[in-house]
Amino acid sequence: MRASLCVLLLAVLLAVLLSLAAASTQSFTARVRKAHGHVSNEAERYWPPGHLFHSAVDAPAESVKHWGYEFTNHEENFYGPDSWAEYEPQCGGQKQTPIDLVSSAAQYDCALNSSPLQFTFAELRGNTLVNNGHAVQLNEQPGASQNRVVGGGLPAGVTYQFVQCHFHTASEHTLNGGLGAAELHFVYGNTAGYAFPDARELAVFGVLFKTGRENAALKPLTDALATGALNTVNSATTIASFNISSFLSASASYFTYAGSLTTPGGTTAAPGCRETVTWHVLSEYQEASAAQLELLHKAIGENTNRPVQPLNGRKVRTNVMPATTGGVGAAAGGSVNINFANMFAGLKVAA
Numbered sequence: 001m002r003a004s005l006c007v008l009l010l011a012v013l014l015a016v017l018l019s020l021a022a023a024s025t026q027s028f029t030a031r032v033r034k035a036h037g038h039v040s041n042e043a044e045r046y047w048p049p050g051h052l053f054h055s056a057v058d059a060p061a062e063s064v065k066h067w068g069y070e071f072t073n074h075e076e077n078f079y080g081p082d083s084w085a086e087y088e089p090q091c092g093g094q095k096q097t098p099i100d101l102v103s104s105a106a107q108y109d110c111a112l113n114s115s116p117l118q119f120t121f122a123e124l125r126g127n128t129l130v131n132n133g134h135a136v137q138l139n140e141q142p143g144a145s146q147n148r149v150v151g152g153g154l155p156a157g158v159t160y161q162f163v164q165c166h167f168h169t170a171s172e173h174t175l176n177g178g179l180g181a182a183e184l185h186f187v188y189g190n191t192a193g194y195a196f197p198d199a200r201e202l203a204v205f206g207v208l209f210k211t212g213r214e215n216a217a218l219k220p221l222t223d224a225l226a227t228g229a230l231n232t233v234n235s236a237t238t239i240a241s242f243n244i245s246s247f248l249s250a251s252a253s254y255f256t257y258a259g260s261l262t263t264p265g266g267t268t269a270a271p272g273c274r275e276t277v278t279w280h281v282l283s284e285y286q287e288a289s290a291a292q293l294e295l296l297h298k299a300i301g302e303n304t305n306r307p308v309q310p311l312n313g314r315k316v317r318t319n320v321m322p323a324t325t326g327g328v329g330a331a332a333g334g335s336v337n338i339n340f341a342n343m344f345a346g347l348k349v350a351a
């Protein structure tokens with residue numbers, strides 16, 4: 001009787017132990033499943049699918065950082081204008097572009113008119129429009145372009161030839177604090193080559209746009225965008241002829257100053273943000289329709305304008321006598337107000 005009681009007690013004890021063990025295993029499994037699920041979700045957000053379990057192989061790729069225009073997100077290996085200089089020191093230089101162009105602070109220089117800009121325009125040898133992921137760009141075929149420019153604020157005796165043009169939305173430069181809806185950059189290079197460590201290397205002409213009438217000269221470009229052929233990175237399409245002369249002219253009013261490329265990236269030999277650019281920015285807005293401007297913006301899908309940089313004592317010259325215009329900015333027909341909500345849409349503010 002005592003023996004059978006012992007067996008019964010042992011059986012009960014064993015049953016209790018087994019059920020405890022089972023409960024413990026279940027709980028452990030649940031914890032693992034939950035943790036795994038969490039890791040998996042994060043992986044789907046931050047890494048390409050299928051790369052999670054090859055960290056040794058993929059470690060270098062995962063550490064590659066990409067520049068862009070939204071504010072830095074280290075978790076996504078993404079750095080914005082607030083951190084460009086952290087990764088590419090030249091972006092923290094003293095002669096960076098863009099800047100705010102203030103008509104009352106610009107220095108009228110009569111030499112700009114005695115030796116005006118002289119453009120030579122020719123049919124572009126190249127009509128391929130490319131979405132490079134940061135901008136929509138039209139390249140002249142490599143070689144000696146017949147589109148040339150000398151004079152104005154350019155270094156004396158240097159001739160520049162057209163290389164490419166591309167868009168930013170909104171504008172990069174501001175005119176008297178006002179932001180344009182878009183800015184077109186015409187990039188020219190020194191005909192003697194690009195091996196100059198100073199403003200002799202490149203000449204860039206900036207044209208700011210505001211919303212208004214449809215711009216016929218832009219139509220070859222915006223019509224191509226409307227087809228959707230440039231909606232993905234590295235996509236390209238051919239366009240009808242594009243006339244630089246519709247945007248730039250010898251009689252244009254402008255600001256000129258020594259600045260930089262406005263994007264990081266590039267190569268060791270030709271880094272982004274390098275301070276080798278003589279800038280001319282037209283002081284009057286050109287117009288484009290709301291539909292055209294929307295197509296330009298949608299091509300990249302986010303704002304592509306670097307915030308304005310410190311002047312750091314640089315001299316900004318203009319070819320417009322203040323007395324004859326009542327202010328360079330006033331001649332622009334009004335500036336566009338900065339939309340701060342839009343500019344800082346990517347900024348995450350702690351509550």
Ligand SMILES: [Zn+2]
Nearest residue numbers: 166168185262
């Ligand atoms: Zn640009």
